[in-house]
Amino acid sequence: MKNRKLVMIPGPTPVARSTQNEMGRETTAFGDPLFVKDFKGLIEDLKVMMNTDGEVFVVAGTGTMAMEMAVANVTKRGDNILLVSHGFFGDRFIDLCQRKGLNVDVLASEWGKAVPVEEIDRKLSEKNYAAITVTHVDTATGVCAPVAEIGEVIRKYPDTIYIVDGVCASAAEPEDMVGMGIDVLLTGSQKAFGVSPGLAIVWAGKKALERRKQLGTIPEFYIDFEKWLPIMENPAKYFATPAVNLIWALKDAVRIINEEGLKERQDRHRKVAKATQAAMESLGFRILAEEGFRAVTLSNLIYPEGVDDLEFRNTLSEEGVFVAGGLGAYAGRMFRLGHMGNIDMHDSVSAIAAIERTLYRLGKHTELGKGVGVFMKEMME
Ligand code: PMP
Numbered sequence: 001m002k003n004r005k006l007v008m009i010p011g012p013t014p015v016a017r018s019t020q021n022e023m024g025r026e027t028t029a030f031g032d033p034l035f036v037k038d039f040k041g042l043i044e045d046l047k048v049m050m051n052t053d054g055e056v057f058v059v060a061g062t063g064t065m066a067m068e069m070a071v072a073n074v075t076k077r078g079d080n081i082l083l084v085s086h087g088f089f090g091d092r093f094i095d096l097c098q099r100k101g102l103n104v105d106v107l108a109s110e111w112g113k114a115v116p117v118e119e120i121d122r123k124l125s126e127k128n129y130a131a132i133t134v135t136h137v138d139t140a141t142g143v144c145a146p147v148a149e150i151g152e153v154i155r156k157y158p159d160t161i162y163i164v165d166g167v168c169a170s171a172a173e174p175e176d177m178v179g180m181g182i183d184v185l186l187t188g189s190q191k192a193f194g195v196s197p198g199l200a201i202v203w204a205g206k207k208a209l210e211r212r213k214q215l216g217t218i219p220e221f222y223i224d225f226e227k228w229l230p231i232m233e234n235p236a237k238y239f240a241t242p243a244v245n246l247i248w249a250l251k252d253a254v255r256i257i258n259e260e261g262l263k264e265r266q267d268r269h270r271k272v273a274k275a276t277q278a279a280m281e282s283l284g285f286r287i288l289a290e291e292g293f294r295a296v297t298l299s300n301l302i303y304p305e306g307v308d309d310l311e312f313r314n315t316l317s318e319e320g321v322f323v324a325g326g327l328g329a330y331a332g333r334m335f336r337l338g339h340m341g342n343i344d345m346h347d348s349v350s351a352i353a354a355i356e357r358t359l360y361r362l363g364k365h366t367e368l369g370k371g372v373g374v375f376m377k378e379m380m381e
Helices: 017-023 033-050 063-072 089-100 118-128 146-155 206-214 225-233 244-260 264-281 311-316 347-361 372-379
Strands: 053-058 078-087 105-108 131-135 161-166 184-188 201-205 297-303 334-338
Touching: 017 063, 017 244, 033 053, 033 244, 053 063, 053 347, 063 089, 063 131, 063 184, 063 201, 078 089, 078 118, 078 225, 089 105, 089 161, 105 118, 118 146, 118 264, 131 146, 131 311, 146 161, 146 184, 146 244, 161 206, 201 244, 206 225, 244 264, 264 297, 264 347, 311 334, 311 347, 347 372
Parallel strands: 078 105, 078 131, 131 161, 161 184
Antiparallel strands: 053 201, 184 201, 297 334
16 A cells, blocks of 8 residues: 655645545535534634634635635725734735725734734834734744734724734634634634635624724625624525535534644644654754744744755655745745644654655755654653
8 A cells, every 4th residue: 555645734734534524415505404503503613712702704715815804894995004924924914905995014024033012012002003913823934923912912002903814823823812802813724623725714803893883884795794794693594605515514623623622732733843843953954933933833944954945845745745835035945844733743753754764865864763753752741
């Protein structure tokens, strides 16, 4: 039998068999009382998961649409918005917001570093911002923003809606909307939830929903909170056809998450990330994100001297592991290893072993087992 291929990119992530089975079910009418009951249950579970005092919207689309949905429902043309960017996905908000006629200010860090919270505070005190966006984990840099600390600062600015992009974080990094003062949290189905791509999930707290009401009619139609609110309150109603099978799949993924326990899941991610990062450092890779701001969902690893990106990734793929390349200025200098969702300790051990075999084949490594040894020691602590 041929070896399995491990998909260790930062999304889409592996989908559990039971979740795949939900996508293979015969599609039913969205008005089928059994589906309505499932959808309703999912909505309730998701609200509890992120501790919101508002609503959650589960809509067919991707993370980018969720970003747009978040911004469109809490701002209007001419408003000021502050974008905190730790990389490619933080920057994605710039064009998105400019197209909506928002006055955009950007606080960007050098890749791998985090914008200091004091700088965010200073900027917010300069003018009235309708909203601020923070990317919880920027997938391009592996920098994890201190969302709770930023939330504390934002509490001083009651007119500012706090939007958090959780696409590469939700269900793995701690997120508590009421506790952290997050007004809008958004994600996609294909990362730490472990569902195929295709669903946008947007939580909106009370303050965000009030802002939406104040705006009156907004230019956007499909992503308007007001259009979806009646459906999220009663999924028997119709606005636009729900992605029936993906909703079942997400429901199964939430069951898996709750069976593990959200806190236990976060702890597992933290432990595996720390051990993986120690192992990769022992093999000569450098982690792009500075210490204290490293994501638990993926590692952004800069190659040791003399390792060619394409040669490395092609050989690694022959050894059975798919990883992602670097973005922006780090294309060719770095690779990205996902370790979120259903990727567990066993996958990580296998991936590190395959990386060692790859380096060995490229003549860059002699001590086979070194990285795996470091990983296992860290895991046993
Ligand atoms: N934000 C972050 C942090 C992401 O990692 C991604 C996708 N990698 C997106 C937004 C965009 O999501 P999508 O590709 O599902 O549109």
